[in-house]
Ligand SMILES: Nc1ncnc2c1ncn2[C@@H]1O[C@H](COP(=O)(O)OP(=O)(O)O)[C@@H](O)[C@H]1O
């Protein structure tokens with residue numbers, strides 16, 4: 001494909017130029033302004049609402065005035081070149097950034113009309129409500145059973161052993177891992193393969209019945225087959241949960257998500273339906289990124 | 296004096312050799328380094344090796360053999376009647392001559408023969424010195440010339456230098472190993488001599504420790520008792536008290552430093568804590584004996600408890616304080632080595648900080664912590680100075696921390712200080728105690744290291 005932005009238009013920050021793309025499939029207007037997000041930041045049925053979120057690491061301005069919704073039963077994919085702030089933004093959504101000393105978050109992020117950065121908000125239930133799966137599978141050095149049971153135990157979700165057994169089995173089933181591990185629940189979770197470990201971590205997150213699940217490059221440490229399984233799982237989970245997934249694989253974003261957000265150097269450049277973003281990007285930077293010219 | 300001078304000269308020659316070798320390699324390559332097998336530096340070192348090693352070997356051999364050789368020559372130059380003396384007297388005579396030469400006090404009168412012998416000794420010594428100087432210079436300069444002649448572009452100087460360096464490194468590590476081996480063997484042999492005099496079962500299972508041996512056959516009350524149990528019980532008691540102090544405090548400090556403290560606090564507090572480890576044990580010792588022990592005694596008095604003025608408690612408490620930095624810095628290391636991803640996992644599920652620490656971090660770090668604690672225990676068992684000063688000498692078989700007890704190390708010290716004959720059961724007992732102590736700490740260290748290793752494997 002030919003590049004529409006040739007050398008004479010490198011000054012993205014300056015202006016918003018309307019011009020026609022010659023990519024054949026689109027006649028949409030291409031924006032070049034990085035300060036204003038292109039596309040519809042609002043979801044039809046929002047579960048989490050972020051408005052004007054800024055994140056600083058000490059002096060470094062890592063997230064700049066980002067506003068976006070996470071819709072119910074919808075997978076939002078966050079893409080962008082590395083270092084653009086995808087993880088940082090994701091970690092704002094369950095206040096994981098609290099664990100970093102010099103990280104400072106402003107703006108509003110709310111779930112059920114409740115601002116999660118409000119003083120009255122307790123992070124313990126918040127993190128049960130908004131669960132997280134990490135880049136590198138990180139099972140605890142405990143048995144498979146105890147890995148799953150950990151969350152329900154600390155949140156006091158179960159009354160007795162029987163109920164806990166039930167919950168563990170249910171979570172493992174939802175994560176599609178039950179058949180593989182049902183006869184070895186007492187063995188250490190660290191002994192599983194990478195893909196199994198990641199599904200174990202997903203099961204562990206599901207076990208505390210979250211409403212939102214955040215995933216930070218959940219497949220980047222997995223082989224293609226394990227990746228396919230996790231993607232399948234994400235698609236199934238969408239029925240019951242709201243999901244935000246950071247990924248560096250555009251194919252993955254295209255396969256699993258309904259909406260896609262493109263980040264660039266801390267700015268949210270464009271949000272829209274995944275189909276539109278990949279077929280008809282409306283911002284020059286998005287187009288450059290998905291056509292592989294940048295990133 | 297002369298030896299130092301020779302070594303300095305050799306060093307200077309080596310420097311010259313380096314320069315010559317370096318220069319020569321450039322000359323033979325016509326200034327193009329790419330024609331050489333190795334970089335010019337290696338040709339420099341190659342020359343240094345040829346200059347230094349043969350001369351050094353000669354020097355070492357000379358130093359080792361010169362004494363015996365000169366003595367031999369002096370003896371053979373003595374009048375026949377003196378040569379015929381029994382070896383002990385001959386030895387005394389030679390000693391006197393050496394004293395005369397070095398200007399020390401001589402026992403007995405100075406005779407004509409002694410004067411002659413001393414002069415002989417002196418002249419032999421200076422001849423030997425001169426000869427050594429000449430030979431070393433010849434070897435060093437010859438080495439340089441030989442190496443210089445050998446420098447051609449194809450000479451694999453790098454390989455030769457690297458190999459020599461490897462050999463030297465191996466030699467150095469062998470020295471350490473052989474020293475350890477030597478210590479073990481000497482302790483072992485002396486212990487065997489002890490066990491020939493005192494049955495090993497009496498030593499290991501005996502409950503009385505009173506290491507007296509008879510000076511004269513007919514002495515009263517002189518039969519010694521060498522039961523080591525009171526000493527080991529004392530050692531265990533004090534170590535246990537020390538660990539009761541050190542483990543909780545050290546571990547908590549480590550948890551605070553690695554999980555709670557901000558980086559500024561950490562940067563200040565950690566070195567401060569480690570200063571504790573740098574205080575000489577003697578200082579801890581008199582702190583224990585002069586401050587802590589009287590304090591505990593007074594405290595005991597005020598609540599009506601009988602506390603000995605030297606008590607296991609005082610020594611144990613102070614030793615515990617001394618060991619805190621061991622426990623804390625080792626635990627701090629292993630806690631820090633627990634991957635951040637595990638913490639994230641726990642926090643991501645909504646665990647609080649203390650839940651994360653108790654349920655995820657500590658279990659994950661446990662093998663490493665246990666290893667650190669075991670190392671600290673072996674340190675406590677081997678500690679001497681504090682217990683010598685604060686725990687007393689009475690070999691009570693007791694578990695009461697308020698009484699005076701004695702430890703293995705204290706007894707070794709008391710057995711060997713002062714003028715002692717080295718073949719009585721009393722002094723040999725020290726070696727047997729040392730052997731036991733060594734075995735115990737060795738086993739502890741092996742267990743500790745295997746724990747630590749297992750822990751490392753888990754996160755690699
Ligand atoms: N803990 C931190 N302290 C300081 N700067 C950070 C920290 N984490 C991330 N950053 C910076 O914030 C920016 C965004 O990082 P991140 O969110 O990890 O990017 P992404 O996940 O998109 O690759 C990067 O420039 C990174 O250097």
Ligand SMILES: [Mg+2]
Pocket residue numbers: 086087088216
């Ligand atoms: Mg990231």
